[in-house]
Amino acid sequence: MTTAMFKKIKTLFVAALFAPVLAIAAGPMAPLDKAPVSRDPAALQHGAKLFVNYCLNCHSASFVRYNKLTEIGLSEDMIRDNLMFTGGRVGDLMKIAMRHDEGKKWFGAAPPDLTLVARQRSGHAYPGADWLYTYMRTFYRDPERQTGWNNVAFENVGMPHVFWQLQGEQIAHKTDNPDGTVDIRLELVKPGLMTPEEYDKAVADLVSFLVWMGEPVAAKRESIGIVVLLFLIVFTGLAYALKKNYWKDIH
Known part of the structure; x- marks a missing residue:
């Protein structure tokens, strides 16, 4: 790949990346x-x-x-x-x-x-x-x-x-x-x-x-997210209790 071609591809990539932002910023x-x-x-x-x-x-x-x-x-x-x-x-x-x-x-x-x-x-x-x-x-x-x-x-x-x-x-x-x-x-x-x-x-x-x-799955996704968060909270509590039990004779 030549240097000129690389620069052209780089320019197109930057333009594509920031064009939506510039379009939003330009319009009232x-x-x-x-x-x-x-x-x-x-x-x-x-x-x-x-x-x-x-x-x-x-x-x-x-x-x-x-x-x-x-x-x-x-x-x-x-x-x-x-x-x-x-x-x-x-x-x-x-x-x-x-x-x-x-x-x-x-x-x-x-x-x-x-x-x-x-x-x-x-x-x-x-x-x-x-x-x-x-x-x-x-x-x-x-x-x-x-x-x-x-x-x-x-x-x-x-x-x-x-x-x-x-x-x-x-x-x-x-x-x-x-x-x-x-x-x-x-x-x-x-x-x-x-x-x-x-x-x-x-x-x-x-x-x-x-x-x-x-x-369409937004409501289902949010309900699953709540269940996952509750599971992580309970799991974190159990993991902490297990850690304390393992290290109780050391501390």
């Missing part, structure tokens, strides 16, 4: 609202319903099979009758028919797979949950955008507001600050089918489902 971060993430089966089932009806048209969840939803309390018959609209088998992956090039043409960028979206963005208690909860509640009308919508958490986003009928229409009041930042206050000017409280609850259920989908 909107204040995030705390997401009330729940593991209640009813909330997860409602979130699954919203995901299939509003998100799965453009976004796939290609690492999850429909029958995985039995773990949140749904039977296979319920999944087949209420969440599968294009036929197929209940063991199929949650994919979509839209091709990557079509999505890029229609939206400017292909809609991403949402299986791990809740784990890809930084948040507080749950990675990405706060960002998703804020994002889905901060769409506002913007006639300058091709879709007619913009977003506080994701400026100039290509995605339209798919929940606008539920939330209603918001407009943005922008105030320029001396430091160059902009404060945005949203005003609901056209109510939707839900009250603001009902809509916030619906978004919370959707986010809860996205969090669950990113790691």
Whole structure:
């Protein structure tokens, strides 16, 4: 390997390593609202319903099979009758028919797979949950955008507001600050089918489902972790008692 080639590989490696950090540091971060993430089966089932009806048209969840939803309390018959609209088998992956090039043409960028979206963005208690909860509640009308919508958490986003009928229409009041930042206050000017409280609850259920989908075994993993810690505590006590018994005649 030549020196020039080694330097090129080293440069690419460093760029790949630090590019995500630089991308996060370069973009302004909107204040995030705390997401009330729940593991209640009813909330997860409602979130699954919203995901299939509003998100799965453009976004796939290609690492999850429909029958995985039995773990949140749904039977296979319920999944087949209420969440599968294009036929197929209940063991199929949650994919979509839209091709990557079509999505890029229609939206400017292909809609991403949402299986791990809740784990890809930084948040507080749950990675990405706060960002998703804020994002889905901060769409506002913007006639300058091709879709007619913009977003506080994701400026100039290509995605339209798919929940606008539920939330209603918001407009943005922008105030320029001396430091160059902009404060945005949203005003609901056209109510939707839900009250603001009902809509916030619906978004919370959707986010809860996205969090669950990113790691379905989280609850089981945590319960196993508690059992392991209790075992280690008991084992440490027994080991200490055994040590004292072995060394009692020496000390």
